[in-house]
Amino acid sequence: MAANAPIEKIRNIGISAHIDSGKTTLSERILFYTGRIHEIHEVRGKDGVGAIMDSMDLEREKGITIQSAATFAMWGDYNINLIDTPGHVDFTIEVERSLRVLDGAILVLCSVSGVQSQSITVDRQMKRYRVPRIAFVNKMDRAGANYDRVAAQLKEKLNHHPVKLQMPIGAEDRFKGLIDLIQMKAFYFDGENGETIREEEIPAEMLEEAKERRQQMIEGVAEVDDQLGELFLSDVAIPNDALVAAIRRATIGLKMTPVMCGSAYKNKGVQLALNAVCSYLPNPKEAQNEALDQKNNEAKVILESDPEKPFVGLAFKLEDGRYGQLTYMRIYQGRVSKGDFIVNQSNQKKVKVPRIVRMHSSQMNDINDATAGDIVALFGIECASGDTFTDGAVSYTMTSMHVPDAVISLAVAPKDRSALANFSKALNRFTKEDPTFRVHRDEESGQTIIRGMGELHLEIYIERMKREYNCEVQAGKPQVAYRETISQKGEFAYTHKKQTGGSGQFARVCGYLEPLPSDAVQQYEFVDDIVGGSIPREFIPACDKGFTEAVKKGSLIGFPVVGVRVVINDGAFHAVDSSEMAFKTAAIMGFREGYAAAKPIILEPMMKVEVQAPEDFQGSVVGQLNQRRGTILSTETAEGYVTAVAEVPLNTMFGYSTDLRSATQGKGEYTMEFARYTPVPRNESEALMAAYKEKQAAEQAARK
Structure with missing residues (x-):
């Protein structure tokens, strides 16, 4: 493998799709055809070996991908960095962080099911990071396969501009090969694993349809590419190289999605998809990457994939390897060599790079340096997922990733007290690796609560604690993340007075709560409408603090309060007895008074x-x-x-x-x-409130 391939010949791509569309099977074939592996194993194969990209035992047993795996391969003289991502919605952050660092992607669709719910989610993520993609309609050998219907769904359900570059020869159990509408040739895949490509003339009975489809393809590209549009209108024969160049421009410009088809499982069409990756997806120079300049008020800076510029890299994924933390890094600018010092922009710590490797699923190959456009892994560097590193010459940070909120929580505890150290080690590692997995301690019950994206997500982590840390875990009943809010305006006027020996406490806050509009981004808003100094300026932040604390726990069932605006417009203070503490307490009590009047709901x-x-x-x-x-x-x-x-x-x-x-x-x-x-x-809400009251009463009784 050419470690120093010119940047024009590098492709950073991901494979993502709905669960069970055949992503991992496709990655496995790509590795086989590029010579990275020498035999093919199926995801749920009878030999029990499992796909190379599913390197965790759990992934092999369940036949699903849990962690995105990275690998690299050579196709001709192109260097392809490939990331196979999970399709399951519970592991959505794995897809999110992979797309954050990739320049292009293959969107795999099932020829029978077409565009499914998870395809829509993945597509939304690709749009968020402006990732150009090729659509690959997989499983053309299955009963009910329909290439044209799936291509039409790309337009209906995802608002793409799909252009079909191929035409299948037969479908279902009669699926034999493909017709390439650019070269106007038929391709068949012979040999035990489809490794021998046979190129022939188009079968006579399909020639007319192929000509019609080629015309439709040219029209489709001409609609979104002006240069080809001019050629098309001037009615001259369009040369293939002009057509390929136009498809490339329109794909990178996110104006169209080339659609291809095949069957990864039956070894048909994968090599042509690889050719398309090299022909139509961008090299690192053609993808636009922005950073924020911390020294210049977070001004946007366009990063250039130039090895001579100052180094900028993003740690996008962490793994706890056999030799300590493994940090996956995408290098956007400059170069990094073994032994260099780099600076973590989140805490300005300077660290030395002891070892750089290229990953091939769970296997590693050592290298001495990496340059702009590469995706590599570094050993021995402590950081969190999403940290930016530079060489110290510039102070840039990459824009952050979108992390969805957790929706489900579980109380967990180790079955055996002696496993407590391993239990906390595991939780520390998982929260560092996965931003959607969160852990907190519930002060009242003293339980450890884990939160995540779904039942499967938490189940997998509990199973991993058992296997990787030898720690059996007891889990309580899953708890739903309820919220509380208000349904109307509620006023408050609360006076906090306490007179003991020495100086007392005095504070009065008046105002009202009101619901925020449904499209508000912030869930809590504080408005200071005090005029005439009825509350001195220095006590306003203390009021805000009090309200911020009060919204953490509503009075109905003890869950956080969202969608509320707190306005204070009057109050009173005492020259001696008023303090920050007094105003904070008054704000907490005032909020409760206003909350009760504002018809709260769950x-x-x-x-x-x-x-x-x-x-x-x-x-x-x-x-x-x-x-x-x-x-x-x-x-x-x-x-x-x-x-x-x-x-x-x-x-x-x-x-x-x-x-x-x-x-x-x-x-x-x-x-x-x-x-x-x-x-x-x-x-339902009455039942929840009754259960909460019972719980509180039981806790009070226990305290006595």
Whole structure:
């Protein structure tokens, strides 16, 4: 492998898609054809070896990808850095942080299911980081495969401008090969693993259709590329190199999505997809990367992929390896060599680089230096996920990643007290590695609470504690992250007075609470409307502190209060007895008074649930969702399968997977992601409040 490939020949790409669309199988084939591995193992293969990119035992057992794995390969003289990302919504941060550092991506779609809920989430993430992509319609050998329908869904559901560069020869069990509409040649994949590519003339009976499709393809590209548009209108024959150049410009400019097809499992079409990665996706120089200049008021700076410029790198993922922390880093500018000193911009600490490696899933290859555009891993560098490093010459930080909020929490404790040290070691490591996994200690109950993106997410971490840290964990019942809010304006006028020996305490705050608009970004807002100095300026921050503390715990069920604006407009103070402490206390008590008057309500997280099952079970699937207080948004049937999309409260979703399996003879599957917060129905909120009161009474009794 050429360690110093010119930057024009480097491609940093990711493979992402809905769960079970064949991402890992596709990565496995790419590694095989580029000569990185010499035999192919299936994700759920009978030989039990599992795919090389799923290097954790857990991934092999469950047949899903949990951590994104990085590897590199050579295709011709192109150097491809590849990241295989998870499809499961619970591991969405893995996709998020991979897309943050990639220049291009392959969006894998299933030829039968088409664009599914997770494809939409992944696509949203790609748009957020402006990542150009190629769509690869996989599983063309499956019953019900329909290339044109999936390409049309790209337009309908994702608002892409899809342009089909290929035409399949046959479909389902008659899927034989592909016609390349640019070269106008037919390609077949022979040999045991499809490694021998046979190029032939297009079969006579398909020539007319191929010509028509080529014309449609040229029109599709001409619509979004002016140079090709002019050629197209002047009615001259369009040379292939002009067509390829136009597709490249339009793809990198995010104006179109080239669509290709094949079957990774049956070894067809993967090599052509690799050619397309090299032809149409950007090299690091063509991707625009911005940093913020900390010395110049966070002004935006465009980073240039130039090895001679000052070094800038982003630590985007951490792993606890056998030899200590392994830090994955994308180098945006400059170069870094073994033995260099680099500066962590989050704490200005200077650290030495002891070892640089290129990753191949869980195997490593040592290298001496890395330059702009590379994705490498460094050993022996302590940092957090998302830290920016420079050589000290500049003070830049990369823009931060979007981290979604946790929606589910569990109380956990080690079964055996002797495993306590390992328990805290594991939690420390997981929170450092995964920004969506959060841990806190509940002061009242003394329990350790872990929070995450879903049941599976927390389940995997509990399982990993057992395997990697030899620590069996007891988990309580999952707890939903409820919220409280107010439904109308509520006024308060509270006087805090305490007179003991010596100086007393005195503070008076008056004002009101009101709901924030539903699209507000901040969940709490403090407005100071004091005029005429009824509360001196130096005590205003103490009032804000008091209110900030009060919103952490509502009085209905003890959950945080959101969507509230607190306005203070009057008050009183005493020259001797007033203090910051007195005003903070008055603010806390004043908030409670206003909160009670503002008709508080409880909010619960609603999840968007997408269920797929054979058509015969449509009744029971819809019935189950209705039983769980779900609102059905849409149901559609295609190829004998029904897909139901519903909004369901998270609280009712526990144990759903078991119920769904038993109702559909094990054939149903579902995905779920957070949608929004909505008010809890009355009978439910009364039950929650009664349970909270009981808990408080029990705690008080225990204290006595």
